[in-house]
Amino acid sequence: MNRPIGVENPEVCKVCGGKCCKTYPGLATPEDFGAPDIEKLKKNLFKALSSGRWTVDWVKQEEGLYFVRPAVKGFEGSVFDHRYTGECTFLTQTGCKLSFENRPESCRMLIPKIDERCDSQGYTRAVVAQRWKEYYDILIDVAIDVENSNF
Ligand code: SF4
Ligand code: SF4
Numbered sequence: 001m002n003r004p005i006g007v008e009n010p011e012v013c014k015v016c017g018g019k020c021c022k023t024y025p026g027l028a029t030p031e032d033f034g035a036p037d038i039e040k041l042k043k044n045l046f047k048a049l050s051s052g053r054w055t056v057d058w059v060k061q062e063e064g065l066y067f068v069r070p071a072v073k074g075f076e077g078s079v080f081d082h083r084y085t086g087e088c089t090f091l092t093q094t095g096c097k098l099s100f101e102n103r104p105e106s107c108r109m110l111i112p113k114i115d116e117r118c119d120s121q122g123y124t125r126a127v128v129a130q131r132w133k134e135y136y137d138i139l140i141d142v143a144i145d146v147e148n149s150n151f
Contacts, residue, residue, distance in 0.1 A: 003031045006108035008100050013112050025070035025088035026107035027128040030135045049146040052077040053089050056143045064136040065129035079147045
């Protein structure tokens, strides 16, 4: 699968000041970390989770519905985190620290509109967690490896 890129609209977002990023970090997909190439996925996930800037969150643990997102500011360093609100660790005073192509898929695909009536294009936690489901074993194995390497 190709990674969809989307279109940036800095003029609109500059006026807004990043309200979406201040509410909750964008959701990343397996393709953001190299899927369907399993070796790339493992390597990139390990690197991202080890950095403390990315975390594993979930919708329903009992159904294996997990996903990956940037950490919330002030809570970096947790491999697993389940808070519902908070500012994205990558938001700076001048916008997102990540280059557009390195942002989570849901950040890239969001369509900014004036008055913050932005179109999230259906990237809910539930939808993104379904995308991760086929990589559940890999995601959890890598997350546990990172946790163990932190001790
Ligand atoms: S996408 Fe929308 S809410 Fe987010 S910074 Fe841009 S205008 Fe604001
Ligand atoms: S990664 Fe960047 S664009 Fe996405 S929520 Fe964080 S600061 Fe905003």
